[in-house]
Amino acid sequence: MIRAWHLDLMMIRQRMLLNLPISLVLCLWLGLQAQSPATVVAAALFMTYPMVGMQLGQYDELKGWKSYRMTLPLSRSDIVAGRYLTLLTLVIVGLLTAAVAVGLNIGIAAVAPGLGGPAGMMAAMCSADAVHAALLVGLAFLLVCTVMVCAMTILFYRFGATTATTMLPMLGVFAVLMVALFVGSLDESVVAAWSDGLLWLLSPERLALCCGICAALTVAIMAASAAICLRIYTRTEL
């Protein structure tokens, strides 16, 4: 599994090197604008996890890499497990990028005028409420991204990386979000329900419960997706 993980990292190395500075700049900008770690975490996760994860499947199709990889001392289960380890690595890289961006935001606030100074930025970014919000938003966003990436990975293993298999999960998730927003905007009771829900979450115990549910669902979806991919890939002809 570790060998397959190394191979995946090799494949995305160049993409990551290009992606990291862009991701960092975007997070810095959003952090300075919104002064909220939740925004930074969401942006950093999106820029690394689904964006680079999507590329992974496409690299498999290049120049007979899929076939050549199977001639290396790896089993098919190693390859699938390595792929999911790579996806976890992307999540960690995304979170680290967010942490670095928050730190840099505070540093920038210390030297740039008009941003409230380092203490102001520290208060905005590192207060208990801000951290709680970042935790909740981050985990919810991670769950949504995981649904998207895992669906994409299953489709890649089953049908290969095509435009359809790349776009379908992304469009599906966006469509669900858009419908939710549309319905919410039509009916005031839905908006009120959302507000009530958020207020209900203000208690630390409920917040922890909600975060736990998001994390558990993320892990469960990843595990189920890995099991499906393994089943598909052991039968796939290369």
Place this chain on the structure above:
Amino acid sequence: MSDSRPLLEAHRLCKRYGDFALRNVDLTVRPGEIVGYVGRNGAGKTTTIKALLGLIRPDGGEGTVMGAPIREMGRSEGVAAKELLGVVFDTLAFPDALRIRDINGVLRRCYRQWDERRFRAYLKRFDLRDTKKVKELSRGMGMKLSLACALSHGARLLILDEATAGLDPMARDEVLDLLREFVADDGHGVLMSSHITSDLERIADRVVCIDDGRIVFDKPKDEITDTMGVARCRARDIDAILGADVFGGTAPRILRHEYGVDLAVPDRFAFAEAFPDIPCDRMTIDDYLHFTIKGVSR
């Protein structure tokens, strides 16, 4: 594994894809042997190799590669066998942006017995700088790099699928030299699928031909090129020749063309003695392929 056991063995391998079917393919590579695998485009060479490597699942038949059953090649049981296997496809599979030194770094983590010094020695021999990116390599350089990768982890069996196609004669020479050196160790063997039969004439010990999914011959190369011959006859000579005892009990194969008839003879020296007036040339692998696939039997 004892040295006398085949490095690669396939028995009655079958695979069906729509109109095409691989039918009862038998193939063996023994230690110390270079086996040339020839046939037309779409005859089933790559399908056989894919089945042997576990990339596709055969519908029937069995086989082993470095002692591991081919049906287990994609599972953990096949990993140890793949440590002893070097594979070269017709394209270099690594990403374009990668440098040669990065490939070294990755394969070092992949193979237990990766020999970095040997890899660097091959790079030096092939004049490949490790700072070069994959996209900067010509086809010949790419093939040499693939070979360097395949030969730097203690492989005992090399499988080459059209690896010399598109290389210039000088590059092909270098590749053939390398293969000769590789099999100089008796425990090593090579399966080489190729359209370039002149290469096989220079290095192969045995030639196996596949046509329309079936093995049509499996012969020692020397038997074809050193003993057999092509008699260039006139149509009116045919009956006299076919009546003579120069075919050693085998059915003679004939190729008719505009200016006469070519006849495959199993022993060109015996034929020259029996028919001194009829020119009889040395048989090439290409000739033998033509006789086998396009010729008619009498």
